[in-house]
Amino acid sequence: MSIVLIVVFAAALIAGAPIAVALGLSSAIAIFMFDLPLHVLAQRAVNALDSTPLLAVPLFILAASLLNAMGVTTHIFDLVRLMVGRIRGAVAQVSILVSLIFSGVSGAALADIGALGKIQIDQMVAQGYKKNFAAGITIAAATIGPIFPPSIPLIIYASVTNVSAVQLLVAGIVPALLITLFLMAQVAIIARFYDLPRDTVSPSLRAVGKKAVISLPALIAPIILIGGLLSGYFGPTEVAGVTVAYALLIGFFVYRTLTFGAVWESLRETVEATGGILFIVSTAAVFAWVLTLDRVPAIAGEWLLGISDNPLVLLLLVNLLLLVVGMFLESIAAILIIAPIVAPALHAAGVDPLQLGIVFVLNLMIGLLTPPIGMSLYMVSIIAKMPVHSVVRGVLPFFIPLILSLLVVSTVPAVSTWLPQLLSR
Secondary structure (H helix, E strand, O other): OHHHHHHHHHHHHHOOOOHHHHHHHHHHHHHHHOOOOOHHHHHHHHHHHOOHHHHHHHHHHHHHHHHHHOOHHHHHHHHHHHHHOOOEOHHHHHHHHHHHHHHHHHOOHHHHHHHHHHHHHHHHHHOOOOHHHHHHHHHHHHOOOOOOOOOHHHHHHHHHHOOOHHHHHHHOHHHHHHHHHHHHHHHHHHHHHHOOOEOOOOOOHHHHHHHHHHHHHHHHHHHHHHHHHHHOOOOHHHHHHHHHHHHHHHHHHOOOOOOHHHHHHHHHHHHHHHHHHHHHHHHHHHHHHHHHHOOHHHHHHHHHHHHOOOHHHHHHHHHHHHHHHHHHOOHHHHHHHHHHHHHHHHHHOOOOHHHHHHHHHHHHHHHOOOOOOOHHHHHHHHHHOOOHHHHHHHHHHHHHHHHHHHHHHHHOOHHHHHHHHHHOO
């Protein structure tokens, strides 16, 4: 059964079918060929969406869209520019820091690129950076978003592996800061050896203060979100709802740049994005059910544990698997298909569930930077109006800090587990 499932799935992808259609079609054909009841398709698809944590997905998408619509990303970018000053490579450093800040409300790499990409690339090109370098650092910095809370991939991973969504989101804080530091170090090295331009801003205490006052309402949003998660007062769904309410409040009554037309457009974008994500979630659930029916997770677990019972060895094997999978599969689909197969075996071998969740998602976010399916490459190619091969050339140097971050997270469990354990005492 599983062979038929995988062959049809691969054939559908090669034929150009969307990932959700390929998942659903292959599942339907496998169910029909092996004389299983067809109503299982609808039942499993609907059951997969009957999940409270998944309610956070459309809410976080809406919050990010609202904040982008009211123009706060420009204020945050300008504030960080003034604070960083005129060091060499300053605007590239600013791009990384702004991605970290905006990730506190977006939850997705593509949302970060959509909101910040054009601003970041245009600013760097205007100051003399090579366009492919500007595109590369923009894509690399966007990997921070799905690791730092709120993270849509982490929420989906938690929902399919029965891990606490709150603890997993908190576990992403330190790894996200680590990625930020490694990316900034890489930019500093490149700036030193390749004489990157200095920023043209003239920072002053008054200018910083003025821009900080303007940016403060937007900067408070991630603080409310993370503070609610850390205190345990909010779960992922509640904090997503609070973030949307807060975005509406500051958009209408503080910045006064949000219009009902912009809200309607944000709602439309949210419905489109959520529909695409949940279509994949529902069809992948049926796909995973067929695999489970054929004992694929149990067989894969036995095979992995037969290779080694050392958690580190198993983690490194899963890293290699996911880096390859990330080149070909969309990240949410990869989580929904592969996580239920490999997670039980690694948990049984002693890998911490929180560490595995961060390793899993970080691998797949690196996959967004890799051909042939890397969605971040194509999105930046469209935004920057440059060929994909030039974008790939620009992002290559930034694989070094990202892979280094992945190795640290894989070999040092405390990077992911320390903060959740500290807060649970």
